[in-house]
Amino acid sequence: MKAIYVWIIGGTVAAILITICLLQWPWARSLAASPLEEKTVIQSVLRQYPGEVLESRHLDHFYLIKLERTKGKYEIKVNAYDGFIESISQTQAYTDTRQEPQDHNPVSQPSKGISDPVSKPDPVSSVITEREVAQLAAEAVNGTSDDIELHRNEKGLYYLVEVKIKDGREAVVQVNAVSGSIDSITWEKEKQDRNDE
Numbered sequence: 001m002k003a004i005y006v007w008i009i010g011g012t013v014a015a016i017l018i019t020i021c022l023l024q025w026p027w028a029r030s031l032a033a034s035p036l037e038e039k040t041v042i043q044s045v046l047r048q049y050p051g052e053v054l055e056s057r058h059l060d061h062f063y064l065i066k067l068e069r070t071k072g073k074y075e076i077k078v079n080a081y082d083g084f085i086e087s088i089s090q091t092q093a094y095t096d097t098r099q100e101p102q103d104h105n106p107v108s109q110p111s112k113g114i115s116d117p118v119s120k121p122d123p124v125s126s127v128i129t130e131r132e133v134a135q136l137a138a139e140a141v142n143g144t145s146d147d148i149e150l151h152r153n154e155k156g157l158y159y160l161v162e163v164k165i166k167d168g169r170e171a172v173v174q175v176n177a178v179s180g181s182i183d184s185i186t187w188e189k190e191k192q193d194r195n196d197e
Helices: 002-024 026-032 038-048 130-141 189-196
Strands: 052-059 062-069 072-079 085-093 144-153 156-164 170-176 182-187
Touching (some): 038 052, 038 062, 130 144, 130 156, 130 170
Antiparallel strands (some): 052 062, 062 072, 072 085, 144 156, 156 170
């Protein structure tokens, strides 16, 4: 009688383990979850990187999107299940003569301190380096960069940079990892409260 119970319990445990193992395999996960629609993935890419989609293909667990921008052509690999951009590579670089005209009035002269829009780097071509981010963050609050961390959210990659100011305060500066724009500056309250007393 004990042998029957042992076989029943052993068989149940084995069936559960086999089911768990099968669900962990990539092909089993792809059967369980359906990929995002191609249109949705393309819209997401174009929101982050405006340009013209030349081609898009669904390959296994990702979409491969070929995009043309003013600085060249790019291949963007996007996860088909969560929509995150896995990689961006430039396949063809354009010279300045190949660029599309910029939307600006040719009669008006740019004011000093404002860079010419044609000379700005294409945000898709590379993620800015930690050294560049440290300099941008330090200049934003007139301090010295201390700690740099790269993060990702639904909008893309960004850096969080701790910056120490000469008066003892500290700030956390959020910098877009692609464009280099300062997204936010948060002053640490502890240091600020101590200086107020």
